[in-house]
Amino acid sequence: MVDKLSRYSYSALDCYNSCPQKFKFEYVDKIKKESRQNAPALMGNIVHTALDKLYKLGADGIVMPIADLKSFYKDEWDSVGAENILVDSDFHTIDDYIRIGEEILIKYYEQHKPFNQSILLGTEQNLYFTLPGTDFQCKCRVDRMSKRDDGTIEIVDYKTGVRLAKVSDSSYYYQMGLYQLAIMENYPDFTDIEVIQYFLRHEEAVTKKFSAEELDSLVVEFKDAILETIHAQQTGSFQPQESGLCRFCEFYDICPAKIHGKLLEQEDEATGEIPAMNLKDIANSYIVKNSQMKVLKDEVDALKEELKTAAK
Ligand code: SF4
Structure with missing residues (x-):
């Protein structure tokens, strides 16, 4: 049976191109990522939502007042909550991303209203x-x-x-x-x-x-x-491709290419042997269980095919 994704997007193909291992985690194994939202990505999403609103209203001949736009933008951030936002930068705070998003939104508003050109x-x-x-x-x-x-x-x-x-x-x-x-x-x-x-x-x-x-x-x-x-x-060959982007990778902690470094870091900090062994065990267990899951899935798919043939 041919393994393929149900649908291919630019993001999926770009992900494979930048790191096949990451593609496997995200699109093949569908591992749930960090539940917190990355601040720059969240800023992008909220700006997109605001532009969507401006253009939909613009199509109906309505220009959203700028004060309403600002309050809509703020409410979107508030609805997420700071505890659910991840900041990966050593220099930026959540407030910086909120400010940057608002600035670019207001500039766009001034230049493009009434959004029905x-x-x-x-x-x-x-x-x-x-x-x-x-x-x-x-x-x-x-x-x-x-x-x-x-x-x-x-x-x-x-x-x-x-x-x-x-x-x-x-x-x-x-x-x-x-x-x-x-x-x-x-x-x-x-x-x-x-x-x-x-x-x-x-x-x-x-x-x-x-x-x-x-x-x-x-x-x-x-x-x-x-x-x-x-x-x-x-x-089953998905090579990790290490790069500067690893720092922002949601799968860093379970990536086979990073486990060795993690173990060394932990050994430096550890007061004993147990924590390092735990991490290694967890990582190995993940890799083994994941391979077993793939074999089982193939077997289930093969049995399904046999059932279909027998039922004809
Ligand atoms: S940490 Fe780096 S090498 Fe590992 S999956 Fe992520 S991008 Fe790929």
Whole structure:
């Protein structure tokens, strides 16, 4: 039986590309991550929610007063609660992220009100499609889709991060290429499509219209990338790829590549042998149980197939 994800997103493929082991934890084993929300990601989510509200009201000819926007933004943070927020920076506090998010939101508000310059076609929209020429199911979530007066369909993805991307960056090219494919597969009548990553901190829109040739090449690359993940699932080979990003990885504490370092740290701090042995045992037990679970799942799948055949 072929192992594959039910749907592939840009995030999943990017995750595999940056670290196959992390992809396994997140998308194959579906291990529950840290329950607290990472502050920069939370700031991004809340800003997205506020923009969603502004555009939905704008489509109805209503401009949300800025005082209401500020109070909506504050309420969103309050509803999460500081105890549920994780700050990974040595220098930033939660209040810094709250302030940064509010500043970029207000700047955007001043520049873009009344939020109805184009016809709103959708916000925060999930799009599902089959990668052309394959049976791989893909998905993406579009922040905003609008139609300009000249008929151009604009597909906007908002970014709250510090780094301004270029079209040639893989983070731009593959994500937005997949978005354009998703729109074309879902709305075949849309012929003039422009994809935009809008960098809120910089007030910069990085735009592109992918050509048919570029999209054809992207389909081949996505197909190869998906096949690589399937091969890893079939062989059970997910190599940890250590990098500066490990520091922010939700699976750091259970990552096989980090266990040795953790043990050494613990030995330094330990007053005896027991804590280090415990961590090692837990890590080994996790790896063994996880492999056993995979074997059992394969056996259950095989039995299901046998039952189906016998019932025919
Ligand atoms: S800690 Fe680093 S190597 Fe381990 S899964 Fe996370 S990103 Fe990969």
